[in-house]
Amino acid sequence: MSETKKPAGYYLRERFMPHLWCAGCGHGTVLNGLVRSVDELGLKKREIVMVSGIGCSARMAGYLDFHTLHTLHGRALAFATGVKLSRPELKIICPLGDGDALAIGGNHFIHAARRNIDITVLILNNRIYGMTGGQYSPLSGCGIDATTAPYSSIDEAFDAVRLATASGATFVARTTTFHVHQMQQILTQAIQHKGFSVVEVLSQCPTHFGRKNGGLEAVDMLKGYQQNTAPVGSKKLENSPDLIPVGVFVDEERAEYCDRYQGVIDRAQGGAAARTAPVGQGGAAAQGGAP
Amino acid sequence: MGTKVSKSKNLIDSILINREWCKRCGICVAFCPKDVFEEDEEGTVSVPRPEDCIYCELCERLCPDLAITLVPKSQPETQTAGDAS
Amino acid sequence: MSNATAGSPASGTTPASGPATTGTTPASGPATTGTTGRTLCVPGNEACAEGALYAGVGFFAGYPITPSSEIAEIMSRRLPERGNRFIQMEDEISSLCAIVGASLTGSKVMTATSGPGFSLMQEALGYGIMAEIPLVIVDVMRGGPSTGMPTQGSQGDVNQVRWGTHGDHSIIALTASTNQTLFETTVRAFNLAETYRTPVVVLYDEMLGHLRERLSIPEPGELPLVERLRTGVPEGVDYHPYLIRDDGRLPMSDFGGVHRYNVTGLYHDMWGFPSTDPHTVDDLAHHIYDKIELRADELAQAQEFYMEDAEIVFISYGSPARTAHQVVHQARMNGQRLGLLELQTIWPFPARMVRDACRKARATIVVEMNMGQMYYHIRNAVENPRSVFLSNRVDGRFITPKDLRRVLRIVEGQGE
Numbered sequence: 001m002s003e004t005k006k007p008a009g010y011y012l013r014e015r016f017m018p019h020l021w022c023a024g025c026g027h028g029t030v031l032n033g034l035v036r037s038v039d040e041l042g043l044k045k046r047e048i049v050m051v052s053g054i055g056c057s058a059r060m061a062g063y064l065d066f067h068t069l070h071t072l073h074g075r076a077l078a079f080a081t082g083v084k085l086s087r088p089e090l091k092i093i094c095p096l097g098d099g100d101a102l103a104i105g106g107n108h109f110i111h112a113a114r115r116n117i118d119i120t121v122l123i124l125n126n127r128i129y130g131m132t133g134g135q136y137s138p139l140s141g142c143g144i145d146a147t148t149a150p151y152s153s154i155d156e157a158f159d160a161v162r163l164a165t166a167s168g169a170t171f172v173a174r175t176t177t178f179h180v181h182q183m184q185q186i187l188t189q190a191i192q193h194k195g196f197s198v199v200e201v202l203s204q205c206p207t208h209f210g211r212k213n214g215g216l217e218a219v220d221m222l223k224g225y226q227q228n229t230a231p232v233g234s235k236k237l238e239n240s241p242d243l244i245p246v247g248v249f250v251d252e253e254r255a256e257y258c259d260r261y262q263g264v265i266d267r268a269q270g271g272a273a274a275r276t277a278p279v280g281q282g283g284a285a286a287q288g289g290a291p
Numbered sequence: 292m293g294t295k296v297s298k299s300k301n302l303i304d305s306i307l308i309n310r311e312w313c314k315r316c317g318i319c320v321a322f323c324p325k326d327v328f329e330e331d332e333e334g335t336v337s338v339p340r341p342e343d344c345i346y347c348e349l350c351e352r353l354c355p356d357l358a359i360t361l362v363p364k365s366q367p368e369t370q371t372a373g374d375a376s
Numbered sequence: 377m378s379n380a381t382a383g384s385p386a387s388g389t390t391p392a393s394g395p396a397t398t399g400t401t402p403a404s405g406p407a408t409t410g411t412t413g414r415t416l417c418v419p420g421n422e423a424c425a426e427g428a429l430y431a432g433v434g435f436f437a438g439y440p441i442t443p444s445s446e447i448a449e450i451m452s453r454r455l456p457e458r459g460n461r462f463i464q465m466e467d468e469i470s471s472l473c474a475i476v477g478a479s480l481t482g483s484k485v486m487t488a489t490s491g492p493g494f495s496l497m498q499e500a501l502g503y504g505i506m507a508e509i510p511l512v513i514v515d516v517m518r519g520g521p522s523t524g525m526p527t528q529g530s531q532g533d534v535n536q537v538r539w540g541t542h543g544d545h546s547i548i549a550l551t552a553s554t555n556q557t558l559f560e561t562t563v564r565a566f567n568l569a570e571t572y573r574t575p576v577v578v579l580y581d582e583m584l585g586h587l588r589e590r591l592s593i594p595e596p597g598e599l600p601l602v603e604r605l606r607t608g609v610p611e612g613v614d615y616h617p618y619l620i621r622d623d624g625r626l627p628m629s630d631f632g633g634v635h636r637y638n639v640t641g642l643y644h645d646m647w648g649f650p651s652t653d654p655h656t657v658d659d660l661a662h663h664i665y666d667k668i669e670l671r672a673d674e675l676a677q678a679q680e681f682y683m684e685d686a687e688i689v690f691i692s693y694g695s696p697a698r699t700a701h702q703v704v705h706q707a708r709m710n711g712q713r714l715g716l717l718e719l720q721t722i723w724p725f726p727a728r729m730v731r732d733a734c735r736k737a738r739a740t741i742v743v744e745m746n747m748g749q750m751y752y753h754i755r756n757a758v759e760n761p762r763s764v765f766l767s768n769r770v771d772g773r774f775i776t777p778k779d780l781r782r783v784l785r786i787v788e789g790q791g792e
Contacts, residue, residue: 008357024316028355067631070640078470082477086435090632111466180352219321268456
C-alpha cells in the first residue's frame with residue numbers, strides 16, 4: 001500500500017480541472033500514475049520541465065504544476081534536448097502521442113534515443129489521432145477502422161519497444177492503463193533512470209478508437225488490456241506468444257549525453273582542472289544560486 | 292507489484308468522490324473487486340458499501356478523472372496542498 | 377571580384393540610433409577569451425560568429441548546410457571553451473526547436489542556416505514569435521529556390537524572412553555589407569532579441585559569408601550589450617510571463633527558477649495558458665504584430681553616403697551595397713551628384729527613412745540580388761513610385777560597377 005505523501009492536488013494546476021480528456025480516456029489514468037511516481041521520488045516541482053507536443057496526450061502538461069512547455073506536433077523531443085543540454089540538472093518528462101512521437105516526431109525520437117540524453121518519454125499509445133478526430137496512426141496496425149481508413153487500415157504498426165531499443169534508448173518498458181500498480185513502478189524507474197527512457201503506455205481511446213472498432217467503451221478496452229497482455233518472460237507469454245508483452249525490456253547503463261558533453265567542455269578548457277564557470281549562460285550562474 | 296499487507300475491514304475511513312471532476316465513465320464500478328460502488332442510470336457513482344473496501348486502491352489509481360480519494364483510517368490527515376517546494 | 381573598397385565604406389553617418397540601448401546594464405562583455413581586442417582577417421561567417429560570442433551567446437544548435445556551416449564549426453569549438461554548449465541536431469527543424477528550449481533556461485541562443493534550412497524552420501520560427509522567445513537565426517543566403525546554387529549568393533530569402541511563417545506577425549531582420557558591420561549587426565541582433573523578446577534574423581548573402589577581410593574586435597564593454605531581463609517578482613508571488621510592462625518589455629523567468637508557468641504556441645493569456653477568449657486573442661494578435669511594426673522608425677538603421685545633395689539615389693543592402701558605394705564614390709569624384717542609402721534594418725521595413733531619402737531625388741535605383749523583393753516595398757514607400765528603378769542580378773555572380781553604370785545611363789536617358 002503506497003503512502004502518497006502529498007495529495008494529487010499538490011502536483012496539479014487544479015484550477016484547470018476537470019481536464020479536457022473524454023470520459024474514460026486512458027490519458028487521465030497516466031496522469032494519475034505519473035503524479036504518484038513524481039511523489040514517490042520526492043521530486044521538487046521546480047526541478048521538472050514537462051515538454052509536450054500537440055495532441056490529446058500533449059495537453060497533460062497544462063494540468064501539472066511544473067515548468068511546462070507545450071510545443072509543436074512531433075517536436076517535443078527537439079525542444080526538450082535544448083532545455084536539457086542547456087541545463088542538465090533539470091528533470092525532463094515528455095508525454096507524447098503515438099503519432100506525435102513516431103509519425104511526424106519519429107526522426108527526433110530515434111535521434112534523441114541514439115544520443116541517450118537523460119529524458120523520460122511517455123508514449124501514450126491510443127492507436128489513433130484523437131485530437132483531430134480519429135485518424136489512424138503508425139501504431140494503429142492493420143485491420144482497424146479510422147476516419148482515414150474507412151476500408152480498414154493497411155499500415156503495419158511499429159513495435160515502439162523494439163524501435164526505441166534499436167535506436168539506443170537505455171530504459172525501455174511497456175505497460176497499460178489497466179496495470180496501474182505496474183505503471184507507477186515503471187514510471188518511477190523510468191524517471192529515475194539516467195539516460196533516454198521510453199515507456200509505452202497502452203491508453204484507451206473509447207471516443208474514437210473504441211467506437212469505430214467494435215463499439216468498445218473504456219471498461220471493455222481496459223479488460224482487453226488485461227486479457228491481451230502478458231508479463232515479459234512469463235509462462236503465459238511463452239504459451240501464447242501473440243499476446244502483447246508488458247514490463248521492462250531494457251534497463252542498462254550507458255554514458256548520458258550531457259555527461260559526455262561535460263567531457264567536451266573539459267577537453268576544450270584543457271582538462272577538468274581548468275574548468276571555469278559557464279559564461280553568458282543563464283541557469284545557476286546568472287541567478288546566483290542553485291535552482 | 293509491492294507487498295500487500297493483509298487488509299482488515301476497517302482500514303478505510305472514507306471514499307471521497309469529486310463529483311465536479313467525475314465524468315461517469317464507470318471504470319471504478321466495473322473494476323472494484325468488492326463492488327463497493329454503484330452507478331445509477333445516469334452513471335452517477337455512489338458508495339453504498341464502503342465497509343467492504345479492502346483498500347486495494349484500484350479505483351483511486353484507475354480513475355481517469357483523479358476524482359476518487361481514499362482516506363485511510365489510522366494515518367493522520369496527509370499534508371495539505373500549497374506548501375511551495 | 378570588382379575592386380571593392382577596402383573595409384567599410386568610408387564616409388557616412390549612421391542617422392538612426394545605434395544598437396538598441398534600452399535597459400542596458402553596465403556592459404559586461406564576455407570574459408576575454410580568444411580574440412577580443414585584436415584585428416583579424418576572416419571570412420564573414422567568422423565575423424558573424426565572433427559577434428555572437430561577443431554578445432554572450434550561450435547555446436548553439438545547428439545543422440550542416442552550405443554556405444553557413446563554418447558558423448556551426450566555430451561554435452562547436454568556442455562554446456565549450458567557455459563552458460557553454462553546442463549541439464548538431466538531426467535537421468534544421470530540431471535545431472531551431474532546441475534553441476527555443478535552451479533560451480527558456482536563460483541562455484542567449486543562436487542557430488545558423490541557409491535558404492533550404494530556413495524554409496524548414498518556419499513553423500518553429502512562428503512558435504518563437506508567438507511565445508516571444510529571444511533567439512537569433514542567421515540565414516546566409518544562397519541561390520534559390522530549392523537546392524538552387526549552394527556555393528553562390530543571392531538575396532532571394534528577403535520576403536520569406538518577413539512572411540515565411542504563417543499568420544500575421546512581425547519580425548526583425550538585419551543585414552550588413554562588410555565583416556566589421558556584420559559583427560556589429562550580430563551583436564545588435566542579440567540586443568534586439570533580448571530587448572523585444574523576439575526572434576531576430578541576421579540575413580546576409582554567401583558572398584559576404586565567404587569574403588575574407590579585416591575585422592577588428594572591440595574590447596569587452598566597448599559595444600553595449602542587452603542582458604536577459606529577468607522578473608523581480610519573488611517566489612510565491614504570482615508571476616505573469618506575458619503581462620507587458622509599460623515600457624513594452626516582458627521580464628522572463630528561467631526554467632528551473634522559482635516561477636512555474638506555461639509556454640505554448642497557442643493563443644494564451646498573461647500566464648501563458650491557452651485561451652480562445654476573443655478579447656485575449658485580439659490583444660495578443662495586435663501585440664505580436666505591433667510590438668515590432670509600430671517601432672519601424674526606431675529600429676530603422678542605415679548608412680548614408682553622399683545623400684545630402686544627391687540627385688540620383690542608390691538604395692542597396694548586403695554585398696551589392698559595396699558595388700553601389702564604389703560607383704557613387706567614383707561618380708562624386710567626377711562631380712556627379714549620386715548618393716547611396718545602405719539599409720541595415722530590412723524588417724520592419726524602414727518606410728519613412730526610405731521616403732525621406734528619395735524625396736529630393738530625381739530617380740532611385742534599387743540594387744539587389746533577386747527579382748526585386750525590396751524594390752516593391754521601396755516603390756510603395758516613396759512619393760513618386762515611377763522614379764524607382766531596379767538594378768539586379770540573379771545569376772549568382774556579384775553585381776559589378778559596370779552593371780550599375782549601364783542602368784544609370786538608361787535612367788539618365790543616355791541608353792546603354
